[in-house]
Each structure stands twice: as structure tokens, then as C-alpha cells.
Amino acid sequence: MAHILVLFAHPAFEKSRIHARLINHIKHVQGVTFHDLYEAYPDFDINVKREQYLLTLHDIIIWQHPFYWYNAPALVKQWLDLVLEHGWAYGAKGRALAGKKVFNAISTGGTQAAYSKTGRNRFTITELLAPFDQTAHLCHMTYMPPFVVQGTHKLQTADIELHGLQYAQLLTALAHDRISFDEWKNVTYLNELVPIPQPIQS
Amino acid sequence: MDQQSLLFQAMVYLAAAVVMVPLAKKLGLGSVLGYLLAGVVIGPAVTGFIGNEGQDIMHFAEFGVVMMLFIIGLELEPKRLWKLRKSIAGLGTLQVLATGLAIAGLAMAFGLPWKQALALGMIMSLSSTAIVLQTLNEKGLMNTAAGQSSFSVLLFQDIAVIPMLALFPLLVNLPDTTATESGHTQATLVDHLSGWGKTLVVLVTVGMIILSGRFLVRPLFRVIAATKLREIFTATALLLVIGIAVLMMQVGLSPALGAFLAGVVLADSEYRHELESDIEPFKGLLLGLFFIAVGASIDFQLIVQEPGFIVGAVLVLMAIKGIVLIVLGKTFGLKRDQNLQFAVSLCQIGEFAFVLLSFSLQQHILPASVTDRLVAVVAISMALTPLMMLMNEQLVLPFVGARIRQHDNQREADAIEERNPVIVAGFGHFGNTVGRFLRANGVKATYLDNDSDRVELLRKMGFKIHYGDASRYDLLQAAGAEHAKVIVIAIDSPEKRLEMIETVKKHFSHLHMFVRARNRYDAYDLMNAGMLHVYRETIDTSLRLGQDVLSFLGYRAYKVHRAAQTFLKYDEQVLKELASIRDGDEYIIASRSHMEELDRLLQADQQKQFTELESGWGEESLIAEANKPSP
Numbered sequence: 128m129a130h131i132l133v134l135f136a137h138p139a140f141e142k143s144r145i146h147a148r149l150i151n152h153i154k155h156v157q158g159v160t161f162h163d164l165y166e167a168y169p170d171f172d173i174n175v176k177r178e179q180y181l182l183t184l185h186d187i188i189i190w191q192h193p194f195y196w197y198n199a200p201a202l203v204k205q206w207l208d209l210v211l212e213h214g215w216a217y218g219a220k221g222r223a224l225a226g227k228k229v230f231n232a233i234s235t236g237g238t239q240a241a242y243s244k245t246g247r248n249r250f251t252i253t254e255l256l257a258p259f260d261q262t263a264h265l266c267h268m269t270y271m272p273p274f275v276v277q278g279t280h281k282l283q284t285a286d287i288e289l290h291g292l293q294y295a296q297l298l299t300a301l302a303h304d305r306i307s308f309d310e311w312k313n314v315t316y317l318n319e320l321v322p323i324p325q326p327i328q329s
Numbered sequence: 330m331d332q333q334s335l336l337f338q339a340m341v342y343l344a345a346a347v348v349m350v351p352l353a354k355k356l357g358l359g360s361v362l363g364y365l366l367a368g369v370v371i372g373p374a375v376t377g378f379i380g381n382e383g384q385d386i387m388h389f390a391e392f393g394v395v396m397m398l399f400i401i402g403l404e405l406e407p408k409r410l411w412k413l414r415k416s417i418a419g420l421g422t423l424q425v426l427a428t429g430l431a432i433a434g435l436a437m438a439f440g441l442p443w444k445q446a447l448a449l450g451m452i453m454s455l456s457s458t459a460i461v462l463q464t465l466n467e468k469g470l471m472n473t474a475a476g477q478s479s480f481s482v483l484l485f486q487d488i489a490v491i492p493m494l495a496l497f498p499l500l501v502n503l504p505d506t507t508a509t510e511s512g513h514t515q516a517t518l519v520d521h522l523s524g525w526g527k528t529l530v531v532l533v534t535v536g537m538i539i540l541s542g543r544f545l546v547r548p549l550f551r552v553i554a555a556t557k558l559r560e561i562f563t564a565t566a567l568l569l570v571i572g573i574a575v576l577m578m579q580v581g582l583s584p585a586l587g588a589f590l591a592g593v594v595l596a597d598s599e600y601r602h603e604l605e606s607d608i609e610p611f612k613g614l615l616l617g618l619f620f621i622a623v624g625a626s627i628d629f630q631l632i633v634q635e636p637g638f639i640v641g642a643v644l645v646l647m648a649i650k651g652i653v654l655i656v657l658g659k660t661f662g663l664k665r666d667q668n669l670q671f672a673v674s675l676c677q678i679g680e681f682a683f684v685l686l687s688f689s690l691q692q693h694i695l696p697a698s699v700t701d702r703l704v705a706v707v708a709i710s711m712a713l714t715p716l717m718m719l720m721n722e723q724l725v726l727p728f729v730g731a732r733i734r735q736h737d738n739q740r741e742a743d744a745i746e747e748r749n750p751v752i753v754a755g756f757g758h759f760g761n762t763v764g765r766f767l768r769a770n771g772v773k774a775t776y777l778d779n780d781s782d783r784v785e786l787l788r789k790m791g792f793k794i795h796y797g798d799a800s801r802y803d804l805l806q807a808a809g810a811e812h813a814k815v816i817v818i819a820i821d822s823p824e825k826r827l828e829m830i831e832t833v834k835k836h837f838s839h840l841h842m843f844v845r846a847r848n849r850y851d852a853y854d855l856m857n858a859g860m861l862h863v864y865r866e867t868i869d870t871s872l873r874l875g876q877d878v879l880s881f882l883g884y885r886a887y888k889v890h891r892a893a894q895t896f897l898k899y900d901e902q903v904l905k906e907l908a909s910i911r912d913g914d915e916y917i918i919a920s921r922s923h924m925e926e927l928d929r930l931l932q933a934d935q936q937k938q939f940t941e942l943e944s945g946w947g948e949e950s951l952i953a954e955a956n957k958p959s960p
Contacts, residue, residue, distance in 0.1 A: 172891065212945050213944070213951055213954070214950050218954055
């Protein structure tokens with residue numbers, strides 16, 4: 128059994144369509160700790176000791192957030208800056224996070240096609256997430272492919288609900304160690320491990 | 330009276346009060362009834378600890394009424410008094426005239442000569458300032474329409490006593506058979522003056538009180554306050570009240586009226602609260618003594634001898650007074666429930682009747698056979714008042730109130746429909762910021778406040794606001810406390826806040842309380858009362874000032890901002906820790922415990938390292954690691 132920590136960051140959660148539904152589906156999944164960063168630190172005054180303690184209690188960390196300007200909302204950056212201390216998370220003696228798995232669970236307005244060399248965003252999601260990948264690497268963590276909900280502006284409620292089910296199934300599987308390295312190392316998005324019906328293109 | 334018997338007497342009075350008053354309060358009877366019962370118990374009827382000296386003590390204790398009017402004056406700004414002028418002059422005059430004439434007519438029908446009947450009418454038209462105001466205050470009804478009308482009438486009655494005393498000598502009709510001297514009333518300084526002269530002296534005296542209140546008393550209190558001797562300040566306050574009383578009596582005016590006037594003049598002075606709190610205990614004790622004396626002076630023997638006459642007279646007199654009051658109340662536009670309250674409050678015969686009765690006996694206006702019985706009647710009617718007010722409140726008003734609501738327009742129904750999740754108690758500087766912020770964010774709240782001007786303004790602005798003492802169960806009930814989620818306790822007085830917390834805990838335990846605290850010590854009290862959400866008035870502001878000072882000295886704004894956040898969190902933590910320590914030593918003298926507290930705080934500050942910067946933004950350890958010789 129693996130313990131999962133969802134570090135959730137959304138500065139305007141009350142307006143959220145996607146993440147509100149995703150969270151409804153995963154909040155009560157066994158083994159999942161849900162941690163709402165903007166609710167805990169509205170003043171950006173992060174309690175570093177508490178965050179580090181939370182991290183040590185879990186095996187899989189998820190940064191869940193909307194993908195604003197090809198990155199996470201500001202509080203996630205503040206979190207990275209302050210919590211991943213030299214000598215604790217990285218550096219010669221920093222081994223506190225070694226061996227843990229981490230990935231991003233994000234939503235984007237653009238479709239997967241828009242995030243490609245020929246699309247209007249010119250880079251793939253995987254390329255744009257490189258800073259997170261490298262952060263995990265420096266902290267001796269394993270960076271997994273992201274879970275991504277895309278084309279959100281056109282998604283119907285039913286499709287968002289399906290993504291919610293998909294996310295919950297993924298976390299259930301991860302919590303019970305049902306996904307092996309061989310399975311996830313070859314996928315672009317973790318979504319591929321839990322296929323759902325696609326919206327009919329008209 | 331030698332010292333020992335004086336002390337023994339004092340012990341008896343105090344013991345009776347200490348036993349009976351809390352008992353009466355516990356039974357929901359109010360303090361006045363408790364004092365009266367205490368008087369009955371120690372009086373000739375039951376244990377006989379006090380005999381006939383009850384009457385003398387009553388005259389002495391009447392000074393409590395003077396003090397009470399001084400305090401009422403302090404709480405009444407001239408502006409509000411001016412607003413009451415119509416009801417004082419109109420309602421008051423009509424009440425005294427109509428009641429007096431009705432009772433005089435009845436007495437004549439029973440065969441009393443007209444002079445005696447007229448004297449009787451005047452005496453019986455007065456109501457008891459002491460009992461009524463004390464009870465209304467205790468029930469928090471002083472600011473209702475009924476309370477204000479009652480106050481107006483009582484104030485007028487106080488003024489009316491003066492012409493009555495002047496009229497009485499004209500009513501002498503009995504032969505001077507007794508040997509007592511007829512000029513019992515103290516000789517005043519103005520006896521030898523003509524009518525014009527007297528009027529002039531009275532006007533000059535009133536003018537003097539107003540002017541010296543404005544220009545003499547304040548500098549005097551400033552000097553006295555500077556001595557920092559609390560008891561001298563108290564002595565000065567007492568001297569002020571007693572001095573005015575003596576002066577007023579010298580010129581033949583009511584001392585209560587003079588004290589009231591002085592109170593009004595000082596209402597907007599900076600020493601108002603101190604004066605109030607200094608005089609308050611004296612007033613309370615004297616009034617208590619007065620009520621005990623009334624209780625003790627009820628002549629049960631006379632009642633046993635002539636139960637029919639005494640009970641009949643009490644009922645008839647109170648009924649006449651009540652009917653006159655109801656008719657007047659209706660004419661002056663009081664709503665039905667307020668009118669009932671008004672009539673029930675004022676339908677007894679007041680303490681001044683004792684004075685006037687003995688005066689008219691000495692002046693050969695009324696025969697002893699009449700005055701003896703009437704003293705019993707007056708005492709019984711006074712004793713009945715708190716009981717009747719209680720019955721009116723418990724049994725009659727709920728019924729009348731329900732009917733009024735049914736008949737009344739839609740608005741009342743709307744008010745009940747609207748169930749706001751938040752109640753804000755207190756709309757002063759603190760509460761109004763909370764309220765405005767909630768409103769700016771679309772949160773509907775119900776407000777409670779006890780400043781009638783503010784209530785009026787807020788009502789005009791469309792706030793849902795209730796007037797009154799927020800620690801009262803019925804007001805909270807009316808504000809919809811049963812269906813609310815949160816109550817913000819932003820009232821100014823720490824004592825009232827604790828009272829209110831008790832009420833909420835007892836009756837509305839589902840409500841989450843968010844409580845304003847004046848300072849650390851107040852916060853401790855609140856935390857020890859079980860409050861989780863406690864907000865000190867000054868902590869955020871003083872920290873913001875500190876931040877601005879740091880910024881001004883050249884610290885970076887963000888660093889200062891975070892330092893303040895850290896300090897605030899640390900301070901809240903220390904507050905919690907020290908609250909539990911402090912729980913034990915409640916009895917330490919306040920000033921000493923404040924010093925110890927400051928000491929603890931400063932020590933805790935020294936132990937905490939405030940310099941630990943967020944190491945994630947520092948690079949010292951990285952530099953150190955980079956420069957370490959590799960192994």
C-alpha cells in the first residue's frame with residue numbers, strides 16, 4: 128500500500144470546473160491525503176516544517192494545479208522554493224525524499240494537438256514540465272509522466288466526470304501498487320493507463 | 330445608636346440582602362422583589378429584627394433615588410432629553426392631573442371632605458421612581474417606547490412634587506389638636522422671600538448647576554484625577570451629588586431633580602464613566618436598603634385586621650392608575666404591548682407618598698386613621714409591582730405579542746422568514762468594520778446594537794438590526810439565533826461579552842462564536858471561557874505600525890511583511906500557552922499579575938530566534954557546500 132499526497136493549488140477554486148470535479152472523485156480514495164495549499168496558506172506564509180513532515184509520511188506526491196502560463200500557480204513555486212531545502216531535499220546530505228515518486232496532475236485549455244511542435248504552443252506538455260522533472264531528479268525522486276485533462280474549454284460536464292473517474296482509478300491503482308515501472312515508463316500521459324470513452328468528434 | 334448595635338443592624342440588613350436577592354434572582358423574580366422580601370423577613374411581621382425604625386431608614390435610603398437620577402442623567406445626553414420634552418410635559422402632566430382628579434373624586438364619593446380628597450389624589454398619583462427604573466433597567470427595557478414613556482412620567486412627577494408641597498398648606502382642614510410643631514419641613518433659605526424672589530433664586534440655582542457643571546466641575550475632576558487617589562475621586566463624586574442635593578433642598582427644589590440635571594450636564598464629560606462607576610455601588614446599596622425598609626414597613630397587623638379594606642383599596646387604586654395610563658398611552662400612540670408594559674410599570678403608588686403622607690399628618694391635612702392605612706396600601710402596591718411586571722412579561726405579553734404580530738402588516742412576517750447565517754452583536758467601531766466587510770462580500774447578517782441613533786440609521790440603510798442588550802436571551806431569539814451559524818461578539822464591554830457567551834452557551838450551543846477581545850488579559854478570560862476564535866483589538870494594528878517603522882528604517886517590504894506574519898503566529902502561540910498558565914492565579918492583584926505577565930512575555934521573546942530566515946531563499950549552505958574540499 129502506497130500513501131499518496133495530493134498538493135493541490137488553485138487560486139480561484141470557487142470558479143473551478145475541472146479540478147472541483149477531479150477532487151470530488153479522489154478525496155475519499157483510500158490512501159490519499161488531500162492538501163489544499165491556497166486554503167492553508169492564503170498569505171503565502173508556508174509552514175516549512177509541517178510541509179516537510181507531510182512529505183516524509185507519503186510515498187507518492189502529486190502536484191495538482193491548472194497549467195497557467197506553462198507553469199503552476201505562484202504558490203507552488205513558493206512551496207518549491209521554501210520546502211525543498213538544501214541539506215534536506217537535495218545537496219550532499221539531502222536525502223529526505225529519495226525514492227519517492229512524483230508527478231503533475233494538470234489541466235490545460237489547449238488540446239494535446241496544440242501542445243506539439245506544430246501546434247500554437249510549440250512545445251509538448253512533457254517538454255514544458257521539464258523544470259518539475261529536473262527538480263524531482265535533483266531531490267532523488269522518480270518523476271512520472273503527468274496526468275492531463277486537455278481542451279477544457281470545450282469539455283462537457285459528462286466528459287469532466289469521466290476524467291474524474293479516470294483520475295480516481297489511477298490513484299486507486301497507484302495506492303495499491305497495481306502499476307509497475309514497465310507500464311508507466313512508456314506512456315506520455317498517465318491517462319493512457321486508464322482508458323475512458325473519448326468524446327465523439329462532430 | 331451605639332456602634333455595636335449599628336454594626337448589628339448593618340449585619341442584619343446585609344445578611345438579609347445577601348440571602349434573599351440571589352435567591353429571588355435565581356427564581357427569576359428580579360432584585361427589587363428580593364430586597365422587598367428580605368425586608369419582610371427581617372421586619373416586625375416575621376423575625377422582628379427591625380421594628381419601627383424602618384421608616385427612618387427609608388427616609389435616609391431615599392437618597393439612593395437621588396443617586397439613581399444622577400446616574401440616569403449621566404446616561405442621558407441633553408439632545409435625547411430634548412427629544413423627550415413632549416412626553417414629559419404632555420404625558421406627565423396629564424397622568425398626574427387625571428389620576429389625581431379620579432382618585433380625589435372617588436375619595437369624595439366615599440365621604441371624605443374635598444380638601445382631604447384632593448390631597449389624597451395628589452399623593453396617590455405619584456409612582457415609584459426607585460422600583461420602576463430599577464426594574465426596567467434590570468430587564469433592559471429602559472430604551473423601549475414603554476421605558477422612555479415611563480421615564481418621562483416619573484421625571485415629571487418628580488418636578489410636580491414641588492408645586493404639590495407648595496399647595497399642601499392651603500389644604501389644612503383639621504383642627505390643630507396635637508402638640509407637634511407644624512413647621513416640620515426644614516426651613517429653607519428662601520422662606521422669607523416673596524414669590525418672585527423665590528422664582529429668581531430657583532432659576533439662578535439651576536443656572537449655577539448648569540454653568541458649574543460645564544466650567545467648574547471638569548477642571549476640578551481633572552485636578553482630582555491627577556492625584557491618582559481613587560478614594561478621593563469617589564469622595565469628590567459623592568460630594569458633588571450630596572452637595573447638589575443640599576443646595577436644591579435649601580432653595581426648596583427636589584434634590585433628585587437637581588442631581589438629574591447635574592448628571593445631564595456631565596453626560597458628555599470625559600469623567601462620565603468614572604463618575605458612574607463610583608456612584609453606582611452607593612446607589613445600589615442605598616436603593617437596596619430603601620427597598621428593604623419598604624418591605625419591613627408593611628404593617629401586616631393592619632392587613633390582618635382589615636384585609637377587605639386594604640386589599641380593596643390596593644386593587645381599586647392600582648386599577649384607576651392603570652386605566653388612566655392605558656388611555657394616555659393609547660392617546661400618545663404607544664403600541665398595545667408597549668402600552669401594557671407602560672401601564673403595569675407605573676400603576677403602583679410611589680415612595681414619595683410616604684413623605685407626603687407623614688407631611689400631611691403633621692400639617693393636619695389628613696387624619697391618622699387615613700394615613701396609617703394608606704401607608705400599608707402604598708407599601709403593598711410597591712411590593713406588587715415587580716410581581717405584576719413579571720406576570721405581564723411572562724403571561725400577558727406573549728399572548729398580546731402574538732396577536733399583534735398576526736394583525737400587523739407583512740413586515741413582521743418577513744422578518745421571521747429571513748434567516749441570516751450570521752449575527753453581529755455590536756455595531757461600534759469594531760463591529761461595523763466586520764459588518765461592512767461581510768456586506769461587501771454579500772453575506773447577509775443580522776445586527777444587534779444598543780445605540781438607538783445608530784439603530785435608526787442602519788435601519789434606514791436597509792440593515793436588519795435589532796435594538797437592545799445582546800446578552801439577553803429573548804433578543805438573540807428574535808434575531809434568529811436558533812437558525813444562524815455564526816455569532817460575532819463585537820460589543821465593547823468585556824463583562825457584557827462574557828455574559829453574552831454564557832447566554833449563547835446555554836441556549837444556542839450550536840452557534841460558533843467569534844469574539845472581540847480588548848487585550849491579552851481579556852483574551853485570556855475569553856479563552857478560559859472556552860472561546861476558540863478570539864480577536865485582540867490592538868494586535869494587528871500595532872504590528873502594522875511596527876512593520877511601517879521597519880520599512881521606514883529601510884528594511885525590504887516583503888521581508889517586513891513576512892516578519893510580521895511570523896511574529897503574529899508566534900504571539901498567538903504564546904497567548905495560548907500563557908492562557909493555560911494564567912488560569913490558576915486569578916486572584917493575584919491585577920497590577921502585579923500584569924507585570925508578571927509582561928515579564929513572561931519578554932522572556933519568551935528572548936528564547937525565540939526571530940532571525941531564522943527562510944533557508945530556501947538563502948544560499949549560505951550552498952556556498953559552504955561548494956567551497957568544501959572534495960574528498
